[in-house]
Amino acid sequence: MFMKIARLGGQGREVPVVIATGSNGVERSYDARPLTHDIDGAFLAGGGIARLREAVVRGELPELEGAGALRIGSPLARPNNVVCIGMNYAAHAAESGAAPPTIPVVFLKPNNTVAGPFDASPIPPLSARYDWEVELAVVIGRDVSYLSSVGEAAGAVAGYVIANDLSEREYQIPGAAGQWTKGKSLPKSTPLGPWLVPADEVDAGALQLRSWVNGQPRQDSNTVDLIFDVPTVIHHLSQYMVLEAGDVILTGTPEGVALSGRFPYLQDGDVVELEIAGLGRQRQEFFRAGAGPTNTAATAREA
Template structure:
């Protein structure tokens, strides 16, 4: 299934894409796609619905983040071999885990607001993993059975805030609009292998990131299992699994976002996003 949320910010409704690519309204048939609303049980209940019986949304308008009110917005750092190389970092021996503030979550086509005082706002296409049931001390063998689905994420980053201001990376990752997510939550049964997905990001029509999830240092199953050794993952949690090479910080000379820049972000089978960078007002 391809699930989505449509409508004005704060008033989104749950929807599903039908076989012809039409948006069907799930309002009243299921809760919003948040927390227990994306549990494996909730997704099974949606599967039991006759999609053709649902009303077609002729003009869905704005598409919101495919998940809402996430309990946790986790990220994995330096998880692509070529990206680690472009930053001059040693490939990590264990996954690097950090957070984005959940208030960074935004729609896949919403404008990205360059934060006040920012001079180094950067882009990062990433495979997003949405957890579908509580995961604690799970094995790698079983880890993918805890995944509700996958989505496209642009893990926006302000590099000065992240690297030059001390402390943890969360400061550079958490500005409002710094978490475009979606357009779809694609359920796990539609993704045969999360380690064979092409992903790319275009900046003003120029492809700057072009890779495949097979370059990930730690696979999705390794990440989910590893994280579950230290915390209980919950339904609705998002994990952004790292970005490939081609970020602005890694360019020579470095290149960062300016107002008017357009990003097109895509992952094979999961859909495409597009954002315009705008100045903070």
């Protein structure tokens, strides 16, 4: 059985759901509320993924009628921390005008930037350089600190999701006031999902990442090209901070963003699609904040 975890429903009213595909290839959605009120750090730290799998196998969860018509929210309730790794693909570092880092570049995003994977996405009112970034995101499954080895770090992963690390480059980089925090903290700038896929279902070292803008290809790479792989990143972070269950780590984006100068920055009405093999697909329609979204109906499930 292949299992993925989602949160479906209106914003602020999402319910936890298990989507299971049996050996016959049939996919069914199960209401997980008999086991938990939400998918969060406490649930993950308490062995929640294993308990969900057991409940599905035993037939203890009811099917969720009409699941396919519900909005797809972030598969994780608001994380404690969103920790990000910058320039973790050599080609992206090059297109950014930087040398590949020799140690991980680390920054934080506010947890209130997390949004659903199909929610309409606002471009800041004064933004001229709003950029997309497809990224593999890691969900931490237990509290860790000062891990002794990279091997030990691998056991801290609960699962994986797709993230779009939307970035305002004018705020982030140029001039005396350019700060990564300003460029990475904008509303709804971290769409997550559609699903949380358990770690034992994913080979995080060989996942294809792609992005498109208005149907035109932008990024096409593989996590095999990460400078610092997932266990290395977790081990490194644990030397400087406590990683808590439910934290999300964005592992970096490959080349093919607007910052490269090869593509225009995002404009009102643009559509960005992201995909990571085995983790699903996102789609955001962009609108200039203050003008209202041109389409707020992007709620249908996409395979």
